[in-house]
Amino acid sequence: MAAAERTPSVVVSHLDIVYRVFGSRARTGGSGGLRGLLRGDGRAPRTVHAVKDVSFVAYHGESIGIIGRNGSGKSTLLRAIAGLIPPTSGEVWADGSPALLGVNAVLEKSLSGAKNIYIGAQALGMSRSQVDAVFDEIVEFSELGDFIHLPMSTYSSGMAAKLRFAISTATSPGVLIIDEALATGDAHFRARSHERITELRGRASTVFLVSHSANTVRDMCDRAIWLDGGVLVADGPVDEVVDAYEAAGRGSRWSPTDAPEPDVPGVERWFSRDRYTTSALTSSKAFEAGTDRVFLAAGQDLSVALATVPEAVRSAAPVLLVRSRTVPPPTLTELRRLSPAEIVLVGDETAVLPAVEQSLTDAGFTVRRVSGDGPCGTVAALAGGVPLGTPVHLAPHGDETAVLVAALEAVRDDGVVLLTGEDGVPGDVLDAIDTIAPHTVRVLGDADAVPESVVRAVRPLTDGAVQRVLSPSPAEASAEVSATGERTEVDVVYIAKAIGDVVTGAVIAGIAGAPLLLVERDEVPRSVDEELRRLRPAHLVIFGGAGSISPDLRQQLADYVEGSEDSEGETLDGMF
Amino acid sequence: MTAAPPGTDAARALAERYGLKALAARPPLSEYLRDLWTRRGFILTLSSSRSEARYQNNQLGRLWSVFNPMLLILSYFLIFGVLLGTRRGVDNFIGFLSIGVIVFGVSGSVISSGARAVTGNTGLVRALRFPRAVLPVSVGITEMLANLPAFVILVVLMLASGERPTWAWLLFPLALVLQAVQIIGMALIAARITHGSRDVANLIPLLLRLLRYTSGVFFSISHYTANLPAAVGYVMEYQPFALQLTIVRQSLLAEYPLGLLPWVASAAWALVLIVGGLVFFWRGEASYGRG
Incomplete structure (x- = not known):
């Protein structure tokens, strides 16, 4: 396209961008204090050299994908091309005024979508009458229907992204910049936006697309630019560059999680390199030294570790993870710091080998092992001492998501989690249920995960109902559990995606009585979005690295934090 | 993989040949002002939407834009008129106080929200490219629009407190326009200073409080400056905030006869502040959006 007379649309020459970031407020963990205040902890401007000596020329009709791992400077580069970051x-030269379509392009959330169409399109340089002319087309393309008259604060992130896309493309910009936005929205909308982009390129626009997905870039672009650490690594035909990028990704040590990320005030991230370290780190942020008890469970079988969570919440004790053969150094360090009166090792001798127990005893700890026949029996043994009538939550062993939801529910109603095996309910689990004589039994999973025979076997053992809970998604389930709390304006809400990062976190959330919500890597699902709006947290804590919750999403989450937006006008108090 | 990108000079030559514009560079002032003027529709949309949105989460909605100033006037009346008795030297104290509270209230909120016009709108600033002066200017217009009901209330209070319409009342809108121009100029200045150092934002409430008590909101300045050196009294009476109150009082209150000097001084301040504000804000244009 446009090969006959290649006219440049963007020229970037030796571009360097260094920007200041402000540190996050340290509001938990008590590490700040007066000392922190005096030192100005996290307040001093820190600088990030985000883009280093990047040069290229883009031409009309080209579609250019920008690839690179998180924190490689992709978004910063695009913002500079859009003229938003000096x-x-x-230098950067461009034809006309480039339009940026980014996930974080928040317009005026308190105003309706319709008002935002006028604000956005006029900001992009259209006149009021020009907006009048394309208004219906924008509404139609955004597929928002009557929602267009509701405030944008009621929209899900997908709906907002659709509207932004519709506004940005309606102005037929000479240069259109799309930042991850195509990942939002359903397949149908993606297909339509793909069409719209092809159409814009036909009209000699240049399209820049930032994406983590090599496939999206291959699909939509004819040229690719690969950035790493702010440096331009390669620039050329899309297949060549993406192949090289993927080869580098396979061959080297880099992972999508090791890149630096700007701080987001009000949204902390608690994460370290693996689940063991994350668990130890999480514990160290929330528990004082000298606890009565610490639960240890195997990191390879998270079902057992998660089923331990309600018991740990009752004991106000952390759950830490160990390997089957060794105690990872971070876990040992955290155990030493906590110096518990007793370590409860949850797992039989195949899950956690006797060598682990021995090494802990040698290190001077008092260890008590709770075990039964396999994981199901072990968890049943753990439920030994609970009072009569305690609610039981039954989840299939191995389905970690279901077990996590069961654990969240059990924390809420002070119940226990029991596990079913592949061949139904083992005898010792049935015995445990019989002993507890629960008022209710909730079964997490459909008939494939937990067969109907299980329900039949359990029913005579309870004096109440056996309910099967079919939760459409983990995110929705977490939102439901949180919603039953009916809290609002909470101090903290915990956010997670990967189950491995959340074991210790679930205990902390449970003890604090704080909600734990599950999200997607790049998106806040609708139900969670609604719940977050309702909760209006003072701050958020993310369990997991950039690989499980993207930096963009973290940025987006900041919008839910109460007080992140300046209050309007003066209050009566300010009048005196 | 592809041909090496052109060097600095070649890149510039290429950009110039095809008429590409340097985006980050600060445009010349004349171009900036022209650009700002072409966005006047955008400024109006932004301002009117925001002023409409102000009370949308309250059940009584826009009625608050009437209740708020009334309640404030009432509470100040109780404190200053009844308890402290600062009404000395003023015949129509209700009229005097209402003008002070409402007119100064507008200036105060324009300056405190104007200071956050850039730093508090990072979403908009990072998403869309437009002359950033749109933001502080729109703060001023938003506030004037949101206070239209309060200005009407002011006229009603004048009638209720015994004033009778005179030709001078026609100058009331002019006084508001002069005020708007002055405070938009100040908002532009405050927005750039706050962007440069966010700490300054913490001093603004203090500054406003100081001004509230020295600009003649609750009591007649001349009554209290009689014993001070003439120069001090002069400064206190001819600073823009005091003048804003004086000219509105001259137009609406019978006991304050029209005088040419305050109006000329006010117009001069308006000119100085808007020109100074625009130039000062424009000089920082290339830095907004970073950090």
């Missing part, structure tokens, strides 16, 4: 050195 270069620290070097």
Whole structure:
């Protein structure tokens, strides 16, 4: 396209961008204090050299994908091309006024979608009458229907992204910049936006697309630019560059999680390199030294570790993870710091080998092992001492998501989690249920996960109902559990995606009585979005790295934090 | 993989040949002002939407834009008129106080929200490219629009407190326009200073409080400055906030006869502040959005 007379649309010459970031407020963990205040902890401007000496020329009709791992400077580069971030050195020239379509392009949330169409399109340089002319087309393309008259604060992130896409493309910009937005929305909308982009390129626009997905870039672009650590690594035909990028990704040590990420005030991230370290780190942020008890469970079988969570919440004790053969050094360090009166090792001798127990005893700890026949029996043994009538939550062993939801529910109603095996309910689990004589039994999973025979076997053992809970998604389930709390304006809400990161976190959330919500990597699902709006947290804590919850999403989450937006006008108090 | 990108000079030559514009560079002032003027529709949309949205989460909605100033006037009346008795030297104290509270209230909120016009709108600033002066200017217009009901209330209170319409009342809108121009100028200045150092934002409430008590909101300045050196009294009476109150009082209150000097001084302040504000804000244009 446009090969006959290649006319440049964007020229980037030796671009360098260094920007200041402000540290996050340390509001938990008590590490700040007066000392922190005096030192100005996290307040001093820190600088990030995000883009280093990048040069290229883009032409009309081209579609250019920008690839690179998190924190490689992709978004910063695009913002500079859009003229939104001034270069620290070097220059950017462009044809007309480039339009940026980004996930974080928040318009006026308190106003309706319709008002935002006028604000957005006029900001992009259209006149009121020009907006009048394309208004219906924008509404139609955004597929919002009557929602267009509701405030944008009621929209899900997908709906907001659709509207932004519709506004940005309605102005037929000479240069259109799309930042991850195509990942939002359903397949149908993706297909339509794909069409719209092809159409814009036909009209000699240049399209820039930032994506983590090599496939999206291959699909939509004819040229790719690969950035790493702010440096331009390669620039050329899409297949060549993406192949090289993927080869580098397979061959080297880098992972999508090791890149630096700007701080987001009000949204902390608690994460370390693996689940063992994350668990130890999480514990160290929330528990004082000298606890009565610490639960240890195997990191390979999270079902057992998660089923331990309600018991740990009752004991106000952390759950830490160990390997089957060794105690990972971070876990040992955290155990030493906590110096518990007793370590409860949850798992039989195949899950956690006797060598682990021995090494803990040698290190001077008092260890009590709770075990039964396999994981199901072990968890049943753990439920030994609970009072009569305690609610039981039954989840299939191995389905970690279901077990996590069961654990969240059990924390809420002070119940226990029991596990079913592949061949139904083992005898010792049935015995445990018989002993407890629960008022209710909730079964997490459909008939494939937990067969109907299980329900039949359990029913005579309870004096109440056996309910099967079919939860459409983990996120929705977490939102439901949180919603039953009917809290609002809470201090903290915990956010997670990967189950491995959340074992210790679930205990902390349970003890604190704080909600734990599950999200997607790049998106806040609708139900969670609604719940977060309702909760209006003072701050958020993310369990997991950039690989499980993207930096963009973290940025987006900041919008839910109460007080992140300046209050309007003066209060009566301010009048005096 | 592809041809090496052109060097600095070649890149510039290429950009110039095809008429590409340097995005980050600060445009010349004349171009900036022209650009700002072409966005006047955007400024109006932004301002009117925001002023409409102000009370949308309250059940009584826009009625608050009437209740708020009334309640404030009432509470100040109780404190200053009844308890402290600062009404000395003023015949129509209700009229005097209402003008002070409402007119100064508008200036105060424009300056405190104007200071956050850039730093508090990072979403908009990072998403869309437009002359950033749109933001502080729109703060001023938003506030004037949101206070239209309060200005009407002011006229009603004048009638209720015994004033009778005179030709001078026609100058009331002019006084508001002069005020709007002055405070938009100040909002532009405050927005750039706050963007440069966010800490300054913490001093603004203090500054406003100081001004509230020295600009003649609750009591006649001349009554209290009689014993002070003439120069001090002069400064206190001819600073823009005091003048804003004086000219509105001259137009609406019979006991304050029209005088040319305050109006000329006010117009001069308006000119100085808007020109100074625009130039000062424009000089920082290339830095907004970073950090």
